[in-house]
Amino acid sequence: xxxxxxxxxxxxxxxxxLGEVRPYWPQLLGTxxxxxxxxxxxxxxxxxLKIAVDSVIGTKPPPKFLTxxxxxxxxxxxxxxxxxVTGLFVVISLVHQLQLMCAALLRTATGEKLVFGFRxxxxxQAQRLSVAYHDTKGSADSAFRIQWDAPHIRYLVLEAxxxxxxxxxxxxxxxxxxxxxxxxxxxxxxxxxxxxxxISQAYRVHLRNxxxxxxxxxxxxxxxxxxxxGALRVVKAFGREMYEHARFTRRxxxxxxxxxxxxxxxxxxxxxxxMSLAAGTAxxxxxxxxxxxxxxxxxxxxxLVVSYLAQLYEPLRTTSEIIGRLQxxxxxxDRAFRFLDEMPDVPQRxxxxxxxxxxxxxxxxxxxFAYPDSRPAxxxxxxxxxxxxxxxxxxxxxxxxxxxxxxxxxxxDPTAGKILLDxxxxxxxxxxxxxxxxxxxxxxxILFSSSIAENIAYGRPDARHDEIVTAAKxxxxxxxxxxxxxxxQTLVGERGMSLSGGERQRIALARAFLKGAPILVLDEPTSSxxxxxxxxxxxxxxxxxxxxxxxxxxxxxxxxxxxxxLFRIDxxxxxxxxxxxxxxxxxxxxxxx
Numbered sequence: 001x002x003x004x005x006x007x008x009x010x011x012x013x014x015x016x017x018l019g020e021v022r023p024y025w026p027q028l029l030g031t032x033x034x035x036x037x038x039x040x041x042x043x044x045x046x047x048x049l050k051i052a053v054d055s056v057i058g059t060k061p062p063p064k065f066l067t068x069x070x071x072x073x074x075x076x077x078x079x080x081x082x083x084x085v086t087g088l089f090v091v092i093s094l095v096h097q098l099q100l101m102c103a104a105l106l107r108t109a110t111g112e113k114l115v116f117g118f119r120x121x122x123x124x125q126a127q128r129l130s131v132a133y134h135d136t137k138g139s140a141d142s143a144f145r146i147q148w149d150a151p152h153i154r155y156l157v158l159e160a161x162x163x164x165x166x167x168x169x170x171x172x173x174x175x176x177x178x179x180x181x182x183x184x185x186x187x188x189x190x191x192x193x194x195x196x197x198x199i200s201q202a203y204r205v206h207l208r209n210x211x212x213x214x215x216x217x218x219x220x221x222x223x224x225x226x227x228x229x230g231a232l233r234v235v236k237a238f239g240r241e242m243y244e245h246a247r248f249t250r251r252x253x254x255x256x257x258x259x260x261x262x263x264x265x266x267x268x269x270x271x272x273x274x275m276s277l278a279a280g281t282a283x284x285x286x287x288x289x290x291x292x293x294x295x296x297x298x299x300x301x302x303x304l305v306v307s308y309l310a311q312l313y314e315p316l317r318t319t320s321e322i323i324g325r326l327q328x329x330x331x332x333x334d335r336a337f338r339f340l341d342e343m344p345d346v347p348q349r350x351x352x353x354x355x356x357x358x359x360x361x362x363x364x365x366x367x368x369f370a371y372p373d374s375r376p377a378x379x380x381x382x383x384x385x386x387x388x389x390x391x392x393x394x395x396x397x398x399x400x401x402x403x404x405x406x407x408x409x410x411x412x413d414p415t416a417g418k419i420l421l422d423x424x425x426x427x428x429x430x431x432x433x434x435x436x437x438x439x440x441x442x443x444x445x446i447l448f449s450s451s452i453a454e455n456i457a458y459g460r461p462d463a464r465h466d467e468i469v470t471a472a473k474x475x476x477x478x479x480x481x482x483x484x485x486x487x488x489q490t491l492v493g494e495r496g497m498s499l500s501g502g503e504r505q506r507i508a509l510a511r512a513f514l515k516g517a518p519i520l521v522l523d524e525p526t527s528s529x530x531x532x533x534x535x536x537x538x539x540x541x542x543x544x545x546x547x548x549x550x551x552x553x554x555x556x557x558x559x560x561x562x563x564x565x566l567f568r569i570d571x572x573x574x575x576x577x578x579x580x581x582x583x584x585x586x587x588x589x590x591x592x593x
Contacts, residue, residue, distance in 0.1 A: 013330050014161070016337055020118065021157055027110040028157065034103045035166045039173055041096040046307030048089040054300035056082050107162075111154035119150045122336060130345035131411040140223035145339045148222075149215070152332040160322045160329070167318045178305060182297055185284050185305050189313075192280035196273055196316055200323045203269045210262040211331035217255035219335075224248045262328065273320040277313045284309055346410050348431050355433040359422050360387040360518045360549030362408070367417035369403060377403040380417070381574040385565065390550040392560035394577075395569040401553045402443065404569065405521045408551070409438050439512035443523040443553070445504040452481055453488035455507055459515035471514035477506040520550040522559075 021028060054060040126134075126142045134142065178186035228235055228244045235244055288302045297305075362385040369378040377400045385391045393401050406412055407419060410426055419426045426434060439459065447455045456471055457463045468488065472478040480503060484490045492498055492507075499507070512520060552559055560566055566577040 013333055013337070014156075017153070017156055017161075017333065020121075020153065021114060023117065024110060024114055027106070027113065028162070031103065031106045031110050031158065032162050032165060034099065034106055035162055036169060037099045038096065038103070038166065039170050041092060041099060042170065043173060043177060044092050045096070046304055048085045048092070049307065050300045050304040051088075052082070052085045053303055054298060056085060060298065060300070107158045111158045114157060115151050115154050118153045118336070119146055122146045122150055122339060125340050125342070128344055129342055131406070133342060133345060140226040141219055142339070143226065144219040144222045145336050148218070149332040149336040149339075152329040153336075155329045156326070156333055160326055164319055164322055167314075167316075170314070171316065178309065181301060181305050182288075182291075185288055185291075185309075188287055189280050189284050189309050191283075192276045193316065195276050196320055199269070199272055199276070200320055203265070204323065204327065207262070207265055207269070207327035208331060210258065210265055211328040212334075214255065214258040214262050214328065215331050215335060217251065217258050221248065221251045221255050224251055266325065269320075273317065277317060280313065281306075281309060346413055346431065349428065352430040352433075353424060353428045355421075355429050355437065358437045358518050360437075361385070361420075361422050362519075362549060363420040363423075364404075365418050365420065367407065367414045367419055369407060369412060370415050376572050378407070378414075378569075378574070379572040381569075382417075383565075383567065383574065383576065385549060385551075387549055388547045389564040390552065390562055392563035392566040393551060393553045393569060394555070394557075394560070394566065400569050400572045400574075402523055404574070405440075405523065405551055405553060408519070408521060409435055409440060437517055438519050438521055439515040439517040440521040441505070441508045441512045441523060445501070445508035447492050447499070447504055447507060449492065449494045451486075451489045451491055452484075452507060455492060456488075456510045456514055458511050459517075463514055467514060468510075471510040472507075474513045475506045475510035477503065477510055480506075518548055520548055521553075522551065523553045524555065 122142075123146055126146065129142075175186065175190065178189065224244070224247055228248070235241060285306065288297070288305060291297045292299055292302050364381045364383050367378060367381045368376070370376045381404065393404060395401050403412070407414060408426075410431060413427065421429070421434070421437070448458070453465070453468050454461075456468050460467075465488070469478060472481055472488075481488055481490070492504075509522075512522070552563065554560065567574055568577050
């Protein structure tokens with residue numbers, strides 16, 4: 001459901017919007033100028049009708065400007081004047097259609113650039129935000145803002161701001177022209193303006209609240225879709241399709257009801273505005289006909305005033321319709337801006353220390369960490385691992401092993417204490433430089449929907465093919481890859497699901513081998529392989545970890561062979577196991593018995 005949050009005013013959101021679109025000012029200015037060309041064309045559109053009624057049908061002399069562009073025979077002949085008026089109508093319509101076509105092309109090109117740039121900015125922000133933020137909010141929320149909230153910037157600028165500017169200039173022009181023709185009718189027509197402004201202001205807040213509820217519900221429904229599809233094997237394995245169907249249907253129905261409420265409120269708003277304008281038109285028509293009867297104005301002048309009145313009311317109608325539709329788009333823009341305003345839990349210091357390549361000395365100095373729900377995951381951990389040493393971390397599931405190595409790469413920052421790399425607090429380093437020092441293989445191997453070669457070279461995209469092959473051999477995966485029809489160019493599918501768990505893990509290991517970082521973090525590196533492959537991987541790990549600081553998280557004691565130090569963590573409390581060999585032998589004996 002919608003979180004409690006103060007609504008920003010339309011002006012505050014538009015002020016923020018102006019800052020976001022500043023790089024596109026030339027294109028926006030060009031679009032505005034082409035739109036403004038419609039004003040003189042709109043002003044000229046009713047003119048042929050007035051001339052036809054007053055000078056072709058009636059006896060009034062033609063306007064002076066026609067004497068400048070037409071020969072006298074045309075002006076003295078009814079047929080000639082009729083042809084001239086018809087030709088004038090065609091020329092005005094032709095120029096107007098060309099203007100509309102150019103405006104549409106400019107609007108499309110500029111709008112796509114706006115959305116592209118804004119999406120990239122939101123995507124970059126999603127990557128900057130810490131793991132803790134995405135753990136709390138869910139990845140679908142960020143995806144929704146990037147894919148669905150970002151395009152609303154196009155409407156706000158090109159379908160709202162520029163048309164409203166055009167409408168304002170058109171309104172001023174129409175008021176001036178109408179006053180010049182008949183000031184009393186113009187004054188009557190403008191009496192509806194204050195009513196429209198009052199109604200628009202009254203509906204604005206109500207529509208914005210409805211729009212926020214709607215966007216939150218739609219985002220929540222999208223989250224369910226992404227969550228279910230991401231865990232489809234689990235859903236099918238437990239036969240929970242009907243449960244997930246009901247969950248998605250319930251949330252979608254809530255969104256449907258919110259959409260209907262919003263459209264209904266917008267419809268009522270449009271109805272009230274339309275009736276206000278209709279009342280103004282009826283009043284002008286009534287008074288105008290009385291003036292025609294009294295001879296104050298001609299029928300052609302009344303028709304011209306009524307035509308201009310439609311053009312006068314069109315900007316008012318356009319503005320009120322935009323204000324009605326605007327709130328849904330402003331709600332989405334507000335969500336996107338709030339996303340951009342989120343501060344990473346792992347901030348980058350303004351004058352961060354650069355780190356070309358670390359030696360690899362790690363110190364945990366009374367480090368504690370608790371997740372946002374205040375659940376402690378690590379309590380007062382203190383230990384030292386020297387450069388090139390191998391440290392094993394063991395403990396039951398959920399004890400805090402992965403949290404400990406996540407703190408190393410600054411996926412999170414400690415809630416107390418500090419972690420030193422080569423004698424410097426991790427928070428002092430440039431974040432990108434720091435993470436380049438680590439090669440990490442997570443417990444759940446993550447691959448991207450590209451080729452095997454691209455996945456292995458993910459940490460070193462400039463790696464040569466022979467280096468990729470060497471890394472694959474080190475991870476005992478080369479023979480498998482060589483047997484595939486497209487070898488290293490084979491696509492692995494979404495998240496690598498076309499491969500087995502063991503194959504995905506060995507490709508992830510090859511990726512870590514190729515990166516050649518000074519610090520290795522291996523989270524259950526042999527959990528998805530058979531005993532024979534495990535022995536080969538452990539042997540290659542011994543070669544790889546030479547002269548590199550290595551952290552190995554594992555349940556299998558065989559993974560700790562060759563470790564210089566072994567730590568056990570349980571319920572967030574860390575202590576060192578003094579005899580590594582004894583621990584391994586004891587576990588092997590227990591397993592055999």
